[in-house]
Amino acid sequence: MTDRLRNKVAIIVGGATGMGRATAVRFVQEGALVMIADRNVSEMEKTLQLSRHHGLDVDQVAVDVSKWDQVENMVDTTIQRYGRIDVLVNLAAILMLTGPLAEIEERQWDMIMDINLKGSFFTMKATIPYMIKTGGGSIINVASSAAIDAFTRSLPYNVSKAGLKHLTNVAAGQYTSQGIRINCVIPGSVDTPQARGSTQSSESIENAMLRHPMGRIGKPEELANVILFLASDEASYISGSTYIADGGAQNAGRRNY
Numbered sequence: 001m002t003d004r005l006r007n008k009v010a011i012i013v014g015g016a017t018g019m020g021r022a023t024a025v026r027f028v029q030e031g032a033l034v035m036i037a038d039r040n041v042s043e044m045e046k047t048l049q050l051s052r053h054h055g056l057d058v059d060q061v062a063v064d065v066s067k068w069d070q071v072e073n074m075v076d077t078t079i080q081r082y083g084r085i086d087v088l089v090n091l092a093a094i095l096m097l098t099g100p101l102a103e104i105e106e107r108q109w110d111m112i113m114d115i116n117l118k119g120s121f122f123t124m125k126a127t128i129p130y131m132i133k134t135g136g137g138s139i140i141n142v143a144s145s146a147a148i149d150a151f152t153r154s155l156p157y158n159v160s161k162a163g164l165k166h167l168t169n170v171a172a173g174q175y176t177s178q179g180i181r182i183n184c185v186i187p188g189s190v191d192t193p194q195a196r197g198s199t200q201s202s203e204s205i206e207n208a209m210l211r212h213p214m215g216r217i218g219k220p221e222e223l224a225n226v227i228l229f230l231a232s233d234e235a236s237y238i239s240g241s242t243y244i245a246d247g248g249a250q251n252a253g254r255r256n257y
Helices: 018-029 041-051 068-082 106-133 155-178 204-210 222-233
Strands: 009-013 033-038 058-062 086-091 137-142 178-189 242-245
Touching: 009 018, 009 068, 009 106, 018 041, 018 086, 018 222, 033 041, 033 068, 041 058, 058 068, 068 106, 086 106, 086 222, 106 137, 106 155, 106 178, 106 204, 137 155, 137 222, 155 178, 155 242, 178 222, 222 242
Parallel strands: 009 033, 009 086, 033 058, 086 137, 137 178, 178 242
Antiparallel strands: none
């Protein structure tokens, strides 16, 4: 199926790598006009070039989502380029491993909360008024299995992702009546550069695959398809919902992060 997002304007926040890159490419394939937003400019450029293999209506803007003025600029740049915003995907996140609660430094707490939770609050706050003006839109917040089944290696990360899930639910209650559908995707383990680099190792990924009920972990493209569905008109009766995409790991008691 093609053209599910034809002429819809989408901002992919955190679109430089991993699930964000896969989502940007998938959206362009489906006819969307895409603004890729990230603070990793070099990787964002690679995503831009990959996306342009499928369509020319894609652009990029640098943003640190923890800074309100930069989020405003991201939204203003999108409006100037495309004239409207129909879809917002919040994928920007960091996972910093920490000690137990009494050992966590304030800077660690603030850094994780600022990106993972405040950042999505900022992007939604800046985007929603434009969606209201044009009759609605779709917002997809991407959380983590940690939002519903905590793991002990990073308390701030767990809290930020649980907060993002709740932010989704409350905002949906406030704005669904104005035509804005707001949903949350909860991925399990996904094979991304971050998973193989800053938070885990290739060896730990391989071990996770052995424990997983599917014998593997997720691919960024698989999560992009879930996000695509929620962004499209096929999900027109869905708002305030949480979609778990972990390959059955939660039911097997084998969640990995």
